[in-house]
Amino acid sequence: MIEAKKVFEEFQKHRANAIVSVQGTSGKHWRDITTNENRDITLGGAMGQSTAAIFGLALGLKSEKVVHFDSEGALLMNLGVIASIAGKQPKNFVHFVLDNGCYATTGGQPVPNSENIDYAQMAAGAGYSKTYNFDDLEDLSTSMEEIMSIEGPVFVAVKVNAEVENLPIGMRKRTPTRSRAETITDLRKELGIK
C-alpha cells in the first residue's frame, strides 16, 4: 500500500511537459506538488466520464503526453471506456488508477469486490499496450521512467491508502481550486488553441 501523495511525488520527477488530470480524494495531493498548473486540467462533471473526456483530449492532442490519474470507483462507473481507449491505441496516453478500495469521499464504503479485483488485468485484456500493478513505492519509483517513456496506451494500477472523509459535505474544509472552465481556458491558452 502506498500513500497517494508519494505516488504524485514520484510522478512529478518524470512529468516533463505532460498534461495532467487528477480526480478522486487521492487526487487532491497533486495541487501541492504540481509545478505547471497551466498543464493541469480537471474534467469532472458527470460520474465516471472524466476518463472518457481525457481520452478525447489525448486523441485531439497527439503530440502531447496526456496523463490521467483515475480512481477505481470512477472507473467502475464506466468500465467500458478501457475498451474504447484500447480500440484507438493513443500512444500518448498514460492511465493511472489510484485504487484505495473504497468510496472515500462518501465515508469509505468498499467498491464492489474491492479485495479481489485486478484492474491492470482488465486493462491488459481490453488491449492496452502495457499494464502495471504496484503496491510498493520502491517498485513504482523504479518503473516510473519506463512508464512515462514507452508508447501507450499504458495502464498503471496503484494500491493506495484510503483517506476517508466522513464529515458532511458542507462541513468539510475547502481549499480554493480553479474551476473546470478555468483549467480548460488555461490549458488552451498554454497550447495556443483558440
Added chain:
Amino acid sequence: MVEQQVEILRPETLIEEFKKNGVTHIITIPDSETNYLYELMEQQDWLDVVPVSREGESMAVALGLNIAGKTPVVLIQNTGMLESGDSIRGMALDAGFPLLMVVGYRGWTRKGHTPDTAATYTEPFLNAFRINYYLVEHDADGPRISEAFEESQSLKKPVVVLVGDEYHGFNR
C-alpha cells in the same frame, strides 16, 4: 419505387454535411441500421471515427476533442441518448462548447402514434434538457444538418439532429 428512392436519406448526404462543416471526429456506437454509414465514414481520410462502449462516453470524448480544438460530432441512437442524461448535462450542456449530436430516432413514425417508447420519450427528453432539435427524414432535409451545426456553434451548446425513418434510410 422511384418515389421511394427519392425519399431516402443517403449516408452520403450526412458525410457531405460533415465535411462541409469541418467535422474532424465522429464519436459513435454503431448499430445495424447505420452500418453503411459507418463503412463510409471509415473510408474518409479527413474523418476519424471513434467507437465508444456506451453512449454516455460520447459527450465526454467530444468535450476532450473540443478542448483540443477539434470538431467532433456524436452519432448515437435515441435509446443511448436516454441513457446519457448525466453526461449530456455535465459534459455537454455545462461545458459551454458547441456539439452536434446526430440521433437515430428509433420508433418515429409520421403519423405520430408509435408503440416504441424509445420514440415516445425522445422529444420530451430533449425538451426537458432544453436542447433544440431538427428532424431529418430524407436528402432534401440535408441542409438542416448544417443549420443545426451552425446553431450549436453560435450557442456553444449541444443541438440535436433527429434522423427519422432510420430503419429504411441507411439500408443499401
